[in-house]
Amino acid sequence: MKFWIGVAVAFGAAAATAAFVDFDYFFFAAYTVLMFVMLATAWNILGGYAGYVNFGTPAFFGLGAYTAAVLYKAFALPLGLQIAAAALMSGLLGLVAGLLTLRLRGIFFAIATIALTVIMETLFINWRYAGGATGLQLLRPPPMAPFESYIKMLFVLMVGMALASIALARYVERSWLGRGLRALRDSEEAAESSGVPTLKLKVFACTLSGALMGACGAPMPMYLSFIEPASTFNLNYAVGALASPMIGGTAHWLGPVIGALVLSSLQQLVTVTISNEMNVLVVGVLLVFFVVVAPDGILGLLKRIFSRK
Amino acid sequence: MSGELLFEAVLFGVLLGGFYAAVSMGLSVSFGLLDVPHVAHPAMMVLGAYCTWLLVGFGLDPIVAGVVLMPAFFLLGVALYRFYYEAFERRGSEAAVRGIAFFFGLALIIEVGLMLGFGVDQRMVEAAYIGRSLSFGEIRLPMRTLVVFGAALVLTAGLTLYMSKTFTGRAIKAVAQDEPALRLMGANPVRIKQWAFGIATAVAAVAGAMLIIIGPVEPGMDRVYIGRTFAVVVLAGLGSMTGTVAAGLLLGVTESIVLIHPDLGASWAPAVSFLLLLIVLGARPQGLFGR
Numbered sequence: 001m002k003f004w005i006g007v008a009v010a011f012g013a014a015a016a017t018a019a020f021v022d023f024d025y026f027f028f029a030a031y032t033v034l035m036f037v038m039l040a041t042a043w044n045i046l047g048g049y050a051g052y053v054n055f056g057t058p059a060f061f062g063l064g065a066y067t068a069a070v071l072y073k074a075f076a077l078p079l080g081l082q083i084a085a086a087a088l089m090s091g092l093l094g095l096v097a098g099l100l101t102l103r104l105r106g107i108f109f110a111i112a113t114i115a116l117t118v119i120m121e122t123l124f125i126n127w128r129y130a131g132g133a134t135g136l137q138l139l140r141p142p143p144m145a146p147f148e149s150y151i152k153m154l155f156v157l158m159v160g161m162a163l164a165s166i167a168l169a170r171y172v173e174r175s176w177l178g179r180g181l182r183a184l185r186d187s188e189e190a191a192e193s194s195g196v197p198t199l200k201l202k203v204f205a206c207t208l209s210g211a212l213m214g215a216c217g218a219p220m221p222m223y224l225s226f227i228e229p230a231s232t233f234n235l236n237y238a239v240g241a242l243a244s245p246m247i248g249g250t251a252h253w254l255g256p257v258i259g260a261l262v263l264s265s266l267q268q269l270v271t272v273t274i275s276n277e278m279n280v281l282v283v284g285v286l287l288v289f290f291v292v293v294a295p296d297g298i299l300g301l302l303k304r305i306f307s308r309k
Numbered sequence: 310m311s312g313e314l315l316f317e318a319v320l321f322g323v324l325l326g327g328f329y330a331a332v333s334m335g336l337s338v339s340f341g342l343l344d345v346p347h348v349a350h351p352a353m354m355v356l357g358a359y360c361t362w363l364l365v366g367f368g369l370d371p372i373v374a375g376v377v378l379m380p381a382f383f384l385l386g387v388a389l390y391r392f393y394y395e396a397f398e399r400r401g402s403e404a405a406v407r408g409i410a411f412f413f414g415l416a417l418i419i420e421v422g423l424m425l426g427f428g429v430d431q432r433m434v435e436a437a438y439i440g441r442s443l444s445f446g447e448i449r450l451p452m453r454t455l456v457v458f459g460a461a462l463v464l465t466a467g468l469t470l471y472m473s474k475t476f477t478g479r480a481i482k483a484v485a486q487d488e489p490a491l492r493l494m495g496a497n498p499v500r501i502k503q504w505a506f507g508i509a510t511a512v513a514a515v516a517g518a519m520l521i522i523i524g525p526v527e528p529g530m531d532r533v534y535i536g537r538t539f540a541v542v543v544l545a546g547l548g549s550m551t552g553t554v555a556a557g558l559l560l561g562v563t564e565s566i567v568l569i570h571p572d573l574g575a576s577w578a579p580a581v582s583f584l585l586l587l588i589v590l591g592a593r594p595q596g597l598f599g600r
Contacts, residue, residue, distance in 0.1 A: 100591040107346040115583035122580035284417035291407040
C-alpha cells in the first residue's frame with residue numbers, strides 16, 4: 001500500500017511540475033535521468049535477480065527506437081502504438097536471444113549481448129529506408145491535449161513508464177518468479193533439481209527486460225526529432241543500465257532506482273562542468289569501486305549503517 | 310565475384326586470419342583455459358599498442374617494442390589476476406556477475422585513460438616495412454601484413470610449444486582440466502593461474518604491437534576486437550591452440566570475402582565476427598575443437 005501511495009505521489013508531483021514549471025531544459029534533463037531509471041530497472045530483472053549480465057542494452061533500446069521511428073515514418077502511428085510495437089519487437093529479440101544463449105554459462109550470454117548490439121547497429125546502418133548511417137529526420141506531430149509542449153508530454157510519459165517498470169520489477173521480485181530467479185542465481189543446479197524451471201524463468205526475465213528496454217527507447221526519436229545508428233546503439237546505454245544497479249544494489253527494486261538517480265545526476269554534472277570523457281571515467285571508476293568494495297551497493301551500505309545502530 | 314578476386318580475398322583473409330589468431334592467443338589462455346571473463350583483454354591489447362607507439366618514438370622497431378613490453382605486461386597481468394582472485398574468484402559463483410562487471414569497468418577505464426592521455430586521434434607507427442608492398446604478378450600484398458603474419462606465426466608456434474612441452478605449460482593445462490586434482494597433488498593452482506594470466510597479458514603486448522603495425526589505432530578500438538577475439542576463442546573450443554589458429558583463419562577469410570564482395574563491403578564487415586560468434590554460441594557452444 002505504501003508503495004502505491006509513493007507511486008501516486010511521484011506521478012502527481014511530476015504532473016504538477018509539468019503544469020507549473022516553464023523551463024524546457026529541466027524537462028530535457030529529467031527525461032534522460034528517468035530513461036536511465038527505467039533502463040536500470042529493466043536490466044536488473046535479468047542481471048540483478050537472475051545474475052545474467054547483459055551488455056546489450058543498446059540493442060534492445062535501439063531496436064525499440066527504430067521500430068517506433070520506422071512505424072512513424074511509414075504509417076504516422078501514434079506514440080502509444082509505437083511504444084507497444086517497440087516493446088513487442090525488443091521482447092521478441094529478448095526471447096530469441098534468451099532461448100539461444102541462456103542455456104550456457106553467464107559469460108557466454110554476456111558476450112552474445114555485445115554481439116547483438118553490433119549486429120543491430122550494422123543492420124540499421126545498412127537499411128536505407130530507416131535512414132542508413134546518416135539518420136532520419138522526423139517531424140513531431142502537435143502534442144496531445146492537455147499538454148501544450150511536446151517535451152512536457154514526453155516527460156510525463158517517461159515518468160509513467162518508469163513508475164510502471166518499477167512496479168513490474170517489484171512484482172517480479174516479490175512473486176514466485178523472483179524467488180525462482182534468486183534460487184537459480186545462487187545455484188543453477190540446486191534450483192533445477194528442486195523443480196525450478198530455470199530455463200523458462202531466465203527466458204521470461206530476458207524477454208520482459210528486453211521489452212521494457214524497447215519501450216524505453218520508443219519515444220527517443222520523438223525526443224530528438226531525429227534518429228541515427230551511432231548514437232542510438234551507443235555504449236552509454238549499456239554502461240548506465242549495468243552500472244546503476246551495481247552501484248545502487250541489485251537485490252532490491254529500489255537499488256537500480258537509487259543508482260540511476262545518483263549516477264545520471266552525477267554524469268550531468270560532470271559533463272557540464274568538466275568533460276564528456278571524464279564522465280565515462282567517473283562511471284568506470286565508480287563501477288569498479290562498488291563491485292570490489294561494496295558488493296551490495298548503496299542499499300547494502302545503508303542497511304549496514306542502520307542495522308549497527 | 311570473379312575467381313581472381315576471390316583468390317585475392319582468400320589470400321588476404323589467410324594473412325588477416327593469422328593476425329586474428331595471434332591477437333586471440335592471450336584470451337585463449339585467460340578466458341579459454343583459466344575461465345576468467347576477461348572482457349578487458351582487447352583493451353589491454355590497445356594499451357599495448359599505445360605503449361608500442363611510445364617506444365617507437367625512441368627509435369625502436371614496433372615488433373621489438375612489443376617484445377620489450379612483455380615483462381612489464383607480464384607483471385601487470387600477475388597483479389591483475391591476483392586482484393581478481395582475491396576480490397571475486399575466491400568468493401565463488403555469487404561474485405561471478407560482479408567479476409564480469411569489474412572487467413567491463415576496467416575496459417572503460419583503460420579506454421578513457423588512453424583518450425585523456427593521447428587524445429581521440431588515430432596513432433600510427435613508422436617502420437621500413439610499413440607503406441611498401443610486394444607484388445607477385447597481378448597480386449600486391451602490403452608488406453606490413455606479411456610482417457605481422459610472420460610475427461603471428463612465431464608467436465603462435467612459440468605459445469603452442471610452451472603449453473605442450475614445458476613443465477609450467479603443462480601445469481597450466483592441468484589447472485584448466487582438473488583444478489581439485491591439481492590441488493590434491495600438492496600444487497598451488499592460484500600460483501599457476503597467476504603465471505598463466507601473466508603470460509596471456511604479455512602476449513597482449515605483442516598483439517598490441519601487431520595491431521598498430523596493421524593499421525592506425527584509436528582508444529575505442531577494443532570494442533570491435535571484443536567480438537573478434539571472443540569469436541575466435543569460442544569458435545576454437547575454449548583453450549585449444551590449434552583451434553585458435555583454425556578459427557582465426559576462418560574469421561579472417563570470411564571477413565575478407567565480405568569486405569571485397571560488391572554487395573556487402575566495409576559497412577557489413579564489423580558484424581561478421583559477431584554473427585559468427587552468435588551462430589557458434591547457438592549451434593555449437595563447445596566450438597570446433599571443443600574439449
